Amino acid sequence: MRGRKAYVALCAIVACAAMTVSGCGGSNEAGGKTKIRFATWDQAEDVDRQQSLVDKFNSSQDKIEVNLEAYGNDFDTKISAGMGSNDAPDVMYMWNYPSYAKGLEPLDTYIQKQDTNYKKGFYPTLWNYNSYQGKTYGIPVGFTTHALYYNKDLFKKAGLKEPTNDWTWKQLQDAARVISSKTDAKGFAFQMKPDPYDFEMYLWSNGTAYSDDRGNMKGNVDSAKALQSYQMFQDMEKSGDAVATEGNGTDEFRSGTVAMFVYGSWALSTLDKEGIHYGVVNIPRFEDQAKSVSILSSSGVSMSKTTKHKAEAWKFIQFWTNAESNKARIGSELPVLTKVVDSEKIEKKPEYKPFYAMLKQSDGFTPSNFRVPDWSEKSDKLSLAFEKMYNPSTYEKPASALASVTK
The missing domain is CATH 3.40.190.10 (Periplasmic binding protein-like II)
Structure with missing residues (x-):
């Protein structure tokens, strides 16, 4: 893969x-x-x-x-x-x-x-x-797909119940705050300069996207719902309950310095080999949305x-x-193949189940790189905008950081 x-x-x-x-x-x-x-x-x-x-x-x-x-x-x-x-x-x-x-x-x-x-x-x-x-x-x-990884030991140490498949982002933020205050770890990790292709799943989960069906980004990538999505991550970082990492968060999770991060199934074998006591659940949803959505x-x-x-x-x-x-x-x-998943009982394995659950509830969403003609250029500008938003030395407001993307 x-x-x-x-x-x-x-x-x-x-x-x-x-x-x-x-x-x-x-x-x-x-x-x-x-x-x-x-x-x-x-x-x-x-x-x-x-x-x-x-x-x-x-x-x-x-x-x-x-x-x-x-x-x-x-x-x-x-x-x-x-x-x-x-x-x-x-x-x-x-x-x-x-x-x-x-x-x-x-x-x-x-x-x-x-x-x-x-x-x-x-x-x-x-x-x-x-x-x-x-x-x-x-x-x-x-x-x-992507799913939420969490460290069982850190949740136990903080006296918290483990995340569930119907968690909201507010519940994640509340748990991250407790973990950050009661342990030496940060509650949540996300990339300081996330791949724009991946990040669009948070906009989908909040009822919007980078672009419309015709590939127009203005009024979409900077819509109210989109700005709310970007701001949520910046707020978690500013409060000290989350950390923006150079990588995808796997290294920090392995070392026990963060309790949660969102990533693909690529991390499973590494975490298993290292004996990390972890769990995996669906990506949290926004409170006014019925489900979360993942990029593939x-x-x-x-x-x-x-x-x-x-x-x-x-x-x-x-x-x-x-x-x-x-x-x-x-x-x-x-x-x-559905028959292989059934015959091998893949979905009955707790570490795999969330990735298939996210697959099923993410049908019908088209990434903007399939629709935006000059996506390569727009993607580069989005990457710079994310860095401006999430780099602690700048913390630029999302609307301002996105100005070059919508020109």
Whole structure:
């Protein structure tokens, strides 16, 4: 599952037209087998697990051979360069559809040829994140929503009941205040310069968004509800009940210096390995709202628009997204097929349950990077605005900090 969300503008594909990708030879039909290149962004143990699955596919095929290419942190650069030079991998992991859609094969006709229940086998929210401008460009393979992590020991030390799935932000703030006064820890942590892509979930939870359906930000990113959302975090920091961190809050949570933070499922394995006594619940809701909403970090597999072997690429995509493969990747990706979640009893595991609860109640929300044409520029300006709001040396009022975003 991809953790970082660097936004690569479509113009980067054009700029990289003259570049070549090291080690790329294109698809061919040597030795009687059609060669399919498959690009992943993963590293280390996750790549080993993926290679085992690729080997399993290859051993079952007489006419297709898939070669796994692990790009790691160079994924965006190499995919952009490959698309610009017509040398993109046949199949690739994908998340940033607004940037890469022009180089991807629409998959709707392939999906329509499947069983009528094919799409229903996936959680519906995931299709929203693997589509762009009415076309499906990726088949879901993994995701994470966000949830509230809390330190059980610090809650016990402060004499507080543990958070529940129906908590409000006011209840979180009240608990954070008690923890900050009765222990050596801060009650809550959030990023001083949060990823704008992630932060929009707090606006959604408060009945607004960065932009409207047409991608207009003015009057939305700075609406009364939006300003209330930004201000809430600044107020918690100013009161001393929360701390704005350089990172995502995981390090502070691990060290026991904060009692709560909101993050994706990426932290689970680390906290388990270190023996942290923690719990996970849904993101708190605003008091006048019926539910909270989470952003998704979703990964899919896509087909290059220029591949000469579309039938073979689709056959591999079908294998990579089937139930058996979905099960095999548990531990590195949260399963996206409902029947796998049911058969493996994933939602019965308390550490996983909130992420699926947030998935279900976050359907129908579209991130602004899918709607705002110049999102890359706007995202950079939002990042600077957040830093002005939450840096203790400035604490600029949200309306003022957002002035450059709405110009």
